[in-house]
């Protein structure tokens with residue numbers, strides 16, 4: 001039996017999950033479901049990456065001890081995957097004991113093989129990308145994210161990465177599929193060709209990590225720790241390595257394009273050093289953009305999957321992401337596009353086809369699948385549908401094998417469109433009213449042909465839209481779609497007399513208000529600030545109109561303080577409200593124009609329920625002035641108004657008892 005081991009990246013718990021994370025997880029889930037339907041012994045792993053200084057700081061900012069914070073955020077990821085119907089076989093947390101044991105075993109193996117030594121590191125480090133940055137001056141920006149790097153001077157353990165340059169280059173040339181798509185492969189090849197330096201793989205300046213075996217004053221570099229999850233979850237280094245022996249090496253590590261270097265250079269080098277087999281393939285997809293930027297917590301432009309789940313359901317999000325974005329390239333998300341696709345392809349497309357076909361079988365044939373009559377006329381039209389369906393099965397398979405999800409779905413939906421056209425042209429509702437033998441035979445053929453094509457589409461797209469297809473399958477009276485053998489799928493399997501179940505619509509049409517409802521839900525979603533955001537505000541990248549979260553009592557974080565440098569990165573200034581008005585269609589938002597002394601800023605703030613606009617004119621307020629602009633309801637917000645969060649989350653604006661000049665900075 002073929003095995004298939006697929007992994008998502010393990011997600012950082014410095015922020016709550018959003019649809020960018022869901023994108024990778026959904027793509028993996030779709031692959032895993034498909035492989036299971038094809039009969040492969042599939043193992044699908046996901047999890048959370050919980051160590052590192054930026055996670056520790058996020059916990060501090062949220063007012064929680066890191067153990068509690070990571071429990072909470074990790075659970076949020078897991079819950080979201082459960083709500084989205086993600087069929088992961090295991091969920092690994094890097095703070096778990098089994099992971100720690102595995103990382104230490106891997107470290108020891110690499111060390112015993114002679115690839116770890118102690119040395120001195122003096123250089124610059126980006127805590128957000130967990131990246132050592134060569135040749136940067138103090139505070140120089142990280143080449144990945146632009147945030148200021150921190151100067152590090154430590155005695156560290158080093159990994160002899162330089163010893164693997166030639167071996168890696170040989171790997172890339174001998175296994176061209178090791179890195180996909182090709183553009184990413186080329187980038188990696190040129191990076192490795194330009195020379196590899198040994199890599200610092202331990203830190204002694206903080207404790208939130210896996211202790212280095214034999215030297216607990218050091219913790220393992222988070223990327224060595226994180227990448228190891230792919231083997232520790234299988235029991236590497238434990239008493240029971242049976243899963244490891246069965247599933248390793250991974251068939252596919254799916255990742256976002258920003259972590260290609262870690263997966264395609266460091267990971268194979270670590271594995272080579274430990275003498276372990278290498279993954280078969282690493283597939284990098286592009287970024288999900290929102291308002292033209294990569295969706296990310298630090299930019300403040302995230303969309304939560306929960307909102308879409310609540311309004312349109314999980315299948316809508318799954319379908320949209322895989323259909324709309326060309327896998328491998330960046331793609332944009334918008335609520336308008338989501339609703340448009342939902343209505344066009346799901347409600348009016350497959351949903352409508354299922355309901356009209358199955359309803360007519362119920363009405364005209366007492367809910368039993370009729371048999372096509374070979375004698376009935378119009379065979380060309382029937383044959384054309386049969387041929388397209390058989391062709392779709394073959395092509396869909398090959399497109400999926402190349403991870404061309406959007407083209408595969410396009411193909412399936414062109415079959416849906418052909419069947420729709422076929423139904424319109426053959427007018428079964430007219431045939432159904434004609435009481436002669438010939439019309440009845442023709443009606444049976446038309447409905448059989450439509451139903452059989454629908455069954456084929458349903459089976460093909462089940463891995464993408466599992467909930468709706470499960471329901472359609474049940475309405476067909478075919479049992480559990482999850483156990484259907486996809487490799488056997490072909491025209492003509494739908495048996496005469498199959499008794500249909502109760503026919504119900506699977507995708508109700510979304511009305512115009514759906515977009516607005518989702519936008520409002522997002523604008524009103526509570527979002528706790530995290531330390532991960534604070535430093536990024538030094539460069540113009542974050543933005544929010546929201547009032548800050550209620551701070552927890554400082555005692556909860558007595559041991560975790562931020563430095564004055566962290567505080568000074570947030571630029572708070574005194575401003576005076578010149579204009580205040582309601583934002584149309586948004587009950588909670590006000591549009592303000594605030595004079596910061598020499599500069600008037602437009603700020604969109606979620607305070608409309610607490611303050612009537614006219615009461616704010618002339619009032620002095622505090623503005624976080626160095627947030628990146630953010631668009632809300634089409635209006636650019638250039639800063640955040642500072643407020644305390646009183647009972648029930650009611651914002652109370654910060655103000656002064658004495659007079660203060662406009663533009664004065666709060667320190």
Ligand code: MSP
Pocket residue numbers: 008009010011012013019020021023024049226227228229254255256257258259286287288289294295296
């Ligand atoms: N913890 C590391 C990965 C360690 S894997 C051994 C990490 N975590 S992360 O939380 O930042 O998640 C990164 C992954 O989430 C990306 O590689 C990508 O798969 C997914 N995405 C997060 N935001 C995304 C978008 N806006 N668009 C597309 N994918 C996104 O890096």
